[in-house]
Amino acid sequence: MRATLKDIGAELGLSVATVSRALNGFPEVNAKTRAAVEEAAERLNYRPNRLAQKLVSGRSNMVGMVARMTKDAAADRGFVEIMLGLSARLAEKDIDLVFQVDVDADPVAPYRRLIAKNTLDGFILNAPLIDDPRIAYLNEMGVPFVVHGRAGETADYPYYDIDNHAVSARAVTLLADLGHRRIALANGVAGDAYSRRRLIGFNQTLERFGMATPEVFVAHGTPNEDHGYTFGLAALSGRFGAPPTAFLCSSTLVAAGLYRAAADRGLTVPDDVSIIAHDDAMPALRAINFDPALTVTRAPLRDACVPLADKLIRRLAGAEPKRLQTTFEPELIIRRSTGPVKQGEEDPW
């Protein structure tokens, strides 16, 4: 049904070897022959059989991506964004994406399964943990991969990350300059590397301004509306002592929950409480549409896709991991959800 090298060879009275070479741009084939082969390939609508290619060459032009499945898939919004963009870029290079969700307790299991099938050239990881067992496993198996984000400080793999330390630092600096002294952090999931970096940036910057924050002013959790709402309600209840006058949120969704919590408590933004979030520029809930418009640190997830794909391609071609590492700086966009601290609330906790 589908045309093969043999078909083209038969058509032109050539061997499959020559046809293969002609199509793959080897130098030792006559220009006229090559033209004829290319014409025939076009005419017969020839497409190389990936499986056969991989079987002999060891390359399949397929890479894998595994989604951590959580009860609420909301945590994977970022995953999806990356996957879409990545796939688009990889498709340009005729590389396919094999997708699998992680349904096991063991996060390494899906990688083991996929690698065992012997069918993939490499992997893209996202949302790395602080000490990520997947990274350890892939390194151990010698499988090429790139990471969106990065785990520890000494990474020996290609990655594209944003400067999460700076995310917190810039936000805290703004709030401190506005006079806030009681600042809370609605952080991401506890084990995630980015959360850790944001937390460190948060604490270090507070310290730089001579502040500290009680432990109850920091919450970890899946960055969704619920998390923002429940944490906001609790923090603003006064149960923990004087409530925060400002919040850092790990995402715009969390901020939405915080707006709701503030409203429930009869507080207005930004007069009673300032809110600032990190904005991945997901299309679902735009920071600019908030009322009042949300102040954010911003680093569009989508910007990571092309660099990540390119890093992977270059890695597969044998490039040095160390030369494929990028850290991107977020920008700060001041809108209307942040303002000077309220009169009489300038005291630290």
Add this chain to the structure above:
Amino acid sequence: MRATLKDIGAELGLSVATVSRALNGFPEVNAKTRAAVEEAAERLNYRPNRLAQKLVSGRSNMVGMVARMTKDAAADRGFVEIMLGLSARLAEKDIDLVFQVDVDADPVAPYRRLIAKNTLDGFILNAPLIDDPRIAYLNEMGVPFVVHGRAGETADYPYYDIDNHAVSARAVTLLADLGHRRIALANGVAGDAYSRRRLIGFNQTLERFGMATPEVFVAHGTPNEDHGYTFGLAALSGRFGAPPTAFLCSSTLVAAGLYRAAADRGLTVPDDVSIIAHDDAMPALRAINFDPALTVTRAPLRDACVPLADKLIRRLAGAEPKRLQTTFEPELIIRRSTGPVKQGEEDPW
């Protein structure tokens, strides 16, 4: 590196043919030989090479899924939900999902590309159009596939759909019973089959109650917050004559936009305007968290995954398409965003 049939054969002094048969449960192999082979396979951590298998057997245990890429990926929330659930179920049967985004103008192009690679056993389609060229193409190529949703009324392919006619019918019935006579529809994208069915259900039910709706009361668009907001603002402006007293929304996100629009116009829900949405039960924005809590027709997207995966598996095994078709009924959940029509607004348009 990885153990092959040859390795096992060498280990036991058997031919690859026997080893292959032993592992695949053929009857003509000695029980003792089979036991030995299975032991050796286990010991050497043997995993069959998918590519080699497919090359000769024609089956790869890989299926494809293509995402339509829009400017705002929000439209693909449903796609993702389906993909996650599907992948989980397929993984149980050791089937992998190959993913690609549609970056072309031609919606068929990615399918052509993937089929040409000769690497996939079948496809899952979602969000079918009224006359979907992808379905036509796959049928023409004789490639097995299943559809989430369905295109025309006479489908000769396996599908899992919800009764979108009933979605509108139940919502309109509720609103009509509450006395509403000016009902607007914030529908999904115009070409999508589900939008069409919702529109038909909408119009037919209105008619049943002796109502009609001006064309400007129906808007099509990507079901996101923006769409709800802009349509809501326009419809409530009075520019189109007496404004609607009730809205049907294609999703909870759209409803969120409508809440905002109503607030901007100084209207309260449900006193001035009733709002009802269809709820796919996406975790991001829960209908119950709305203020006031959102009345919905409900049919969780996630429920479709297992049936869809099973349909595909059975289709790949050769089952009749006609026997793999399911239509699911939505439920109506009345909360606080719908109420009796306001005094003096009972007149039709």
Add this chain to the structure above:
DNA sequence: CAGAATATCCAAAACGTTTTAAACTGGCAA
């Protein structure tokens, strides 16, 4: 013009599997 270099092509092996056709065992009946 001989010999060598070059350009161009081909046959065959290889990748790891499944499957077809054939071959080898015993055991048993004739």
Add this chain to the structure above:
DNA sequence: TTGCCAGTTTAAAACGTTTTGGATATTCTG
């Protein structure tokens, strides 16, 4: 003894590609 049959096993072909190691013309060198 011969032939046959069932129960096992194997050799070899096939899938579609890449690549190795020649082979055959053609051109160049002296």
